[in-house]
Amino acid sequence: MATALIKLRSALQNRPFVRNVAMVASGAAASQALSMAFAPLVTRLYGPEAFGVLGMFTACVGLLAVLASWAWPAAVVVPRDEADALALARLALLTGGAMSLLLGLLMAVFGPLVLPLLGMKVLLPYMAWIAPAVLVMVAARVLSYWLIRREAFALSARWSVGMTLIVNLVKVGVGAVMPSATVLVATHTGGTAAGAWLTWRAWRRAGPYAAVVPARLGDVARRFSDFPLWRAPQDFINALSQSLPLLVLGAWAGASSAGHYAIALAVLGVPAVLLGHSVMAVLTPRVNTVLGEQGDVRTLIVKATRSLALIGCAPFALVMLLGPSLFAWVFGEAWRVAGEYARWLSPWLYLQLLNQPAVAAIPGLRLQRGLLVYELMSSGSKVLALVLALMVWQDDVLAVALFSVSGTLAYVALIAWVIWHAGRPRPPEDMRR
Numbered sequence: 031m032a033t034a035l036i037k038l039r040s041a042l043q044n045r046p047f048v049r050n051v052a053m054v055a056s057g058a059a060a061s062q063a064l065s066m067a068f069a070p071l072v073t074r075l076y077g078p079e080a081f082g083v084l085g086m087f088t089a090c091v092g093l094l095a096v097l098a099s100w101a102w103p104a105a106v107v108v109p110r111d112e113a114d115a116l117a118l119a120r121l122a123l124l125t126g127g128a129m130s131l132l133l134g135l136l137m138a139v140f141g142p143l144v145l146p147l148l149g150m151k152v153l154l155p156y157m158a159w160i161a162p163a164v165l166v167m168v169a170a171r172v173l174s175y176w177l178i179r180r181e182a183f184a185l186s187a188r189w190s191v192g193m194t195l196i197v198n199l200v201k202v203g204v205g206a207v208m209p210s211a212t213v214l215v216a217t218h219t220g221g222t223a224a225g226a227w228l229t230w231r232a233w234r235r236a237g238p239y240a241a242v243v244p245a246r247l248g249d250v251a252r253r254f255s256d257f258p259l260w261r262a263p264q265d266f267i268n269a270l271s272q273s274l275p276l277l278v279l280g281a282w283a284g285a286s287s288a289g290h291y292a293i294a295l296a297v298l299g300v301p302a303v304l305l306g307h308s309v310m311a312v313l314t315p316r317v318n319t320v321l322g323e324q325g326d327v328r329t330l331i332v333k334a335t336r337s338l339a340l341i342g343c344a345p346f347a348l349v350m351l352l353g354p355s356l357f358a359w360v361f362g363e364a365w366r367v368a369g370e371y372a373r374w375l376s377p378w379l380y381l382q383l384l385n386q387p388a389v390a391a392i393p394g395l396r397l398q399r400g401l402l403v404y405e406l407m408s409s410g411s412k413v414l415a416l417v418l419a420l421m422v423w424q425d426d427v428l429a430v431a432l433f434s435v436s437g438t439l440a441y442v443a444l445i446a447w448v449i450w451h452a453g454r455p456r457p458p459e460d461m462r463r
Contacts, residue, residue, distance in 0.1 A: 076210075093266065095171070102172075103168070105393075106118050107314050107318065120247065279429070290365065293357075298372055314394075321394045327395070346377070388447075391448055408444075
């Protein structure tokens, strides 16, 4: 037994990619294990309606954060020059701050009129929270991409566990006295802020950084202009397609339906957090390195995708077979509808897990424009399926099912497209980057 463990440790030491994935996944696994351990108690304290309000709030903030960042955070991992990467990080923070300030002013003036028109009247009490939450999310994304660039995986793993524990303890402690949507929204926003602050501390400990002169900000903004031009619209459309079912269900069938969808999405998102995001965090800098060396990116993507397919099939198949019964047993009978949603969402989210290696390769392969075209077609088909089921058949479960089928087919097409493009002969590296 001891000999086998020694051989396993030696194998991991000789495979930095596997070791780094395991390191990121271990932190994510501990965080998700804590969340799942608290979930049966938290769901019984708050109920579907409170979670529906939280889901609609986070969906709204997530969409606005994508707009506010202009996709600059994703550009941080691309340049080979460290000074360029730091300038991009500063540019992302400045853009996010300015856009959040503008959003706060617009929300104060037009929020009371716009939110009810969009079917989000339940968010009126939290209107003043939206702009600060957007700024916090932008900052968290910038700092997260910087740690990915520096391959500071151990730092990310350590602070995520502590933050998850604190947030859930607050949810349970306060919820035992006054369980409300306000508590959930406050703990979510505060937890994101704490995570951003802890990431910033990790950033500062990673090493000294020189000041960024304004001229460099303008220079990197010009050289990496494809991110706000092509990646930002794609990111927004993707975020909209992800959030639209929750927002539409909330507007059409009430906050409880949105709550069921939010819980189903959160539970099925566990494999994506444990595996997909971990692989993407490690694979993104690896892809850029292989591209810089004119290496075989296609094989890298195929192997990573195949590994995720084998690892992720069991949990998603289990939910497809037993979703309603599992959710009712774990979270309480009130959440059986969430299990029905989860059953239909499983194929879509399984393919979402599998597409992480392909998505990680897109910036390095310079496929931003093609990704925007794909996202327009994919999101259009999903929106059509969702609206058709709700307006014509007035069936929320059918709406979720058709949305999932459309998204599943789109992800298959995306993975095939990226793998095909990665195998094509590439021109010499663009030295501007």
